[in-house]
Each structure stands twice: as C-alpha cells, then as structure tokens.
Amino acid sequence: MDSIDLRLIDLLRENARSSYAELARKVGLSAPAVHERVGKLEAAGTIRGYRADVDHEALGLGVTALIGIIEDSGADTDDVLAAVRAMPEVESCYFMAGVESYQLIVRVGTIAELEQLIVRINRTPGVASTRTAIALSTKWENRPQPGLG
Amino acid sequence: MDSIDLRLIDLLRENARSSYAELARKVGLSAPAVHERVGKLEAAGTIRGYRADVDHEALGLGVTALIGIIEDSGADTDDVLAAVRAMPEVESCYFMAGVESYQLIVRVGTIAELEQLIVRINRTPGVASTRTAIALSTKWENRPQPGLG
DNA sequence: CTGACTCATGGACTCCATCGACCTCCGGCT
DNA sequence: AGCCGGAGGTCGATGGAGTCCATGAGTCAG
Incomplete structure (x- = not known):
C-alpha cells in the first residue's frame, strides 16, 4: 500500500x-x-466494489430520512438488526453508542411511505421507540475524502 | 425510462x-x-457517476460519526454550509427539518481527530452547538435499493 | 398510405484487457 | 563476492470490447 x-x-x-x-x-x-x-x-478487501451513483429523486426515491432506534431493555439486538436488514428502504445502518442503538438512513418515495416505514419499524419486536429526522435537501453525499497519495 | x-x-x-x-x-x-x-x-443526470466502494478502516479512517448542527438564531446558513464543505472529513451533509439544521456524516482516523473536528465545527461562525453520535460499527452502507425493473 | 421519428441491430475499426515472456532490483545465503 | 529467488515492473501479442455509422423494424400523426 x-x-x-x-x-x-x-x-x-x-x-x-x-x-x-x-x-x-x-x-x-x-x-x-x-x-x-x-x-x-x-x-485485500480495500476496494470492496464499484457502484453507480444515482439520482434518487429521478428513481422515485426523493425522500431521505434518518431514523434512530431505541431498543427495549430486554431486546435481542440481532433480531432487530435482521428485521431492519429485510427492509429494502434502509440504505445504511450503523450500530451506535448512546441511547439510540441503531441509526438508519432510509430512502422512500413519499412522506406517506415514510410513515408506513416508521410504523413497521416501531412494530418490530425489540424496538421500544424511534426518532425520525427528515432531510429537506441533500447538500452532498459520499464525497470521497482524498488520501494523501 | x-x-x-x-x-x-x-x-x-x-x-x-x-x-x-x-x-x-x-x-x-x-x-x-x-x-x-x-x-x-x-x-440526464440519473446516473451521476461511478464510485469505488472502499474499506475506510484500511485507509485509516476507521471512525465514523454523525454530527448534528444547531445554528445561531441569526446565522447565515450559507456561511455555515461553506465552512462545513471545506472540511474534507465531512462525507455527507443533509439540510434537515428540526432544531438541528444540518446533519453530517464524518469519517476520521481516531477519536482524537474527531474531537478536533468537533471543536472546529463549534468554532465556526453561525454554529450554536453540535450533537455527536459515534458509530460503533457499520452494519451496511449505501445498499442499493432495487428498482422494480 | 406515407413520412417522420424512435430505437435496435450488425459491421467495421480502434482501443483495451489480459496473458506470457523477460528484465531489474534487492535481500539472504553459500 | 557471487549466486539465487521472489516481487514487481515493461513489452508484445491477441482476443474481445467500445464505439461509430448505416440500415431496418415498429409506431404514430396527418
């Protein structure tokens, strides 16, 4: 390297x-x-793959939101994770330090769909509550940080 | 299409x-x-470009965090945005609904660097305060949501 | 029916990907 | 010192891919 x-x-x-x-x-x-x-x-896994970067709006996925998940005290984290993984709207998923165990970045077409998604997440076993913040606009995303080469 | x-x-x-x-x-x-x-x-801009997907850890950027920015009441949003844009550690930047005007996804090598970055953001004119959440692990990122084609 | 338009095909030519052969540098061993 | 072997590079050849262009099928309006 x-x-x-x-x-x-x-x-x-x-x-x-x-x-x-x-x-x-x-x-x-x-x-x-x-x-x-x-x-x-x-x-070596340093390059994991190659992805086309698309205009989500043009694909009918113009609504971006961040959803934080607070788990039940006795929840099985893996079950929650598996449930979330099965939802295609969840583009990214981080396991966080803090009260909110998971932070999701989700992408849907309409606010109505976002509502349904939130309901579905809240209904999954192990999830105590969620906190959602809607992105009004994306200033930039996945900007590559130049290495010092 | x-x-x-x-x-x-x-x-x-x-x-x-x-x-x-x-x-x-x-x-x-x-x-x-x-x-x-x-x-x-x-x-048409539907495909914006093509990006290699890299293992950030292997490139010495193993620390991922979400930073929410709360602006001063009289702040010029564009100035704050420009200041943040000039920081290469900020990989993504969303303008949000809610108290936190901006939500950043940042990538640094160490917790010490994260601390310095937070200090720098808090010092920029127009920023009242920030809230940082550290990702302990990345379950997945930028997972493509299949179209219905 | 006809003309115009859209969009795919097939051929031709250029350029690229990729393999094998060889070259060079360098560290360790006799 | 001289030799060996491996890592990592260049060069040349060739099969296949990228891309331009002319052509043809299908569709809709007039």
Whole structure:
C-alpha cells in the first residue's frame, strides 16, 4: 500500500469506470501493472466494489430520512438488526453508542411511505421507540475524502 | 425510462465496472444499444457517476460519526454550509427539518481527530452547538435499493 | 398510405484487457 | 563476492470490447 495505490484508489473513487489504460497514464505505470495492483486491492478487501451513483429523486426515491432506534431493555439486538436488514428502504445502518442503538438512513418515495416505514419499524419486536429526522435537501453525499497519495 | 433502464441501473449499482457487453447479455440487447442507453442515463443526470466502494478502516479512517448542527438564531446558513464543505472529513451533509439544521456524516482516523473536528465545527461562525453520535460499527452502507425493473 | 421519428441491430475499426515472456532490483545465503 | 529467488515492473501479442455509422423494424400523426 504505497502512494501509487492511494492514487489509484482516489482515481477509482472519482470515476470507477476509468479504463486500466487511463489509470496507467495517470499514475505513470503500464496497464498490466495497474491491473495487478487494482486486483490486489480488491483481493485485500480495500476496494470492496464499484457502484453507480444515482439520482434518487429521478428513481422515485426523493425522500431521505434518518431514523434512530431505541431498543427495549430486554431486546435481542440481532433480531432487530435482521428485521431492519429485510427492509429494502434502509440504505445504511450503523450500530451506535448512546441511547439510540441503531441509526438508519432510509430512502422512500413519499412522506406517506415514510410513515408506513416508521410504523413497521416501531412494530418490530425489540424496538421500544424511534426518532425520525427528515432531510429537506441533500447538500452532498459520499464525497470521497482524498488520501494523501 | 423503461424497465430495461431500471435493470441497467440496478446492474451498475451492483457492479459499476461491468462491461457493456456483459450488461447487454444480461438485459438481452446488443452492446451498442446498452451503450446508448447508459449514455442517455448519464446525460440526464440519473446516473451521476461511478464510485469505488472502499474499506475506510484500511485507509485509516476507521471512525465514523454523525454530527448534528444547531445554528445561531441569526446565522447565515450559507456561511455555515461553506465552512462545513471545506472540511474534507465531512462525507455527507443533509439540510434537515428540526432544531438541528444540518446533519453530517464524518469519517476520521481516531477519536482524537474527531474531537478536533468537533471543536472546529463549534468554532465556526453561525454554529450554536453540535450533537455527536459515534458509530460503533457499520452494519451496511449505501445498499442499493432495487428498482422494480 | 406515407413520412417522420424512435430505437435496435450488425459491421467495421480502434482501443483495451489480459496473458506470457523477460528484465531489474534487492535481500539472504553459500 | 557471487549466486539465487521472489516481487514487481515493461513489452508484445491477441482476443474481445467500445464505439461509430448505416440500415431496418415498429409506431404514430396527418
């Protein structure tokens, strides 16, 4: 993991569809060398995958919200987690320090759907209560933090 | 925007480095047809870009936290936003309904760095106070929600 | 029926991905 | 010192992919 690897990671976070040839030109190596380095980064799990970044509004998922979950005192955390995992609207899920065990980032089409989702979460066994905050607008998301390569 | 477009988007959210030929096989079109469709989705802004999904821990950014910002009553929201935008640690930024005007997702290497970041945010003009919650673990992040294509 | 439009196909040409062969540097061993 | 072996690079070849373009099928309005 040297500075060339870091630059490759930065370049792929900027544009994951760059060709190996293009990456090679930018870092000053040959295409096969870049190919091998990227392959090793993938194998090591440093690069987990490549995702298209979409406009959720255009896909009918214009409502973003943060939902904090407070569990019952005797709740089985894994059961709550599994229930939440089964809900496709939950885009991200963090296990938190603090009263709210989980923090979810959810994406739905309408406020009505958000309401239904909240009801469903509140109904799942182990969940004592939830706290929801709605995002009025997304200033930016998943902005890559440049490495020092 | 038909069901084939939705499937292409799903496929690219799964693996943004799929070749056009592979996408073509999966959706049952020719490669040039897929090329044109994807190009149109990009031009329309439905696909905003392609990002490598990295293991932040491996890059020395193992600490994730959510920070809510409460603004001064007379604060200029744009100034606060610009100040936050200039901090590379802030990966995502949402403008929220509720007392906390902004919700940030930040990524740093150590708790000490998080402390410094919080201090810096609290010092910026227009910020009255902040509330920070630390993620102990990330269950999942940016999970693509499948379209109905 | 006809013309215009949309959208997919197939061919052609260029460029890329990827494999194998070889080269170079470096650390450890005889 | 000289040799060996591995890591990691370049180069060249080739099969396949990307992409441009001309063409053809299907659809709707007039």
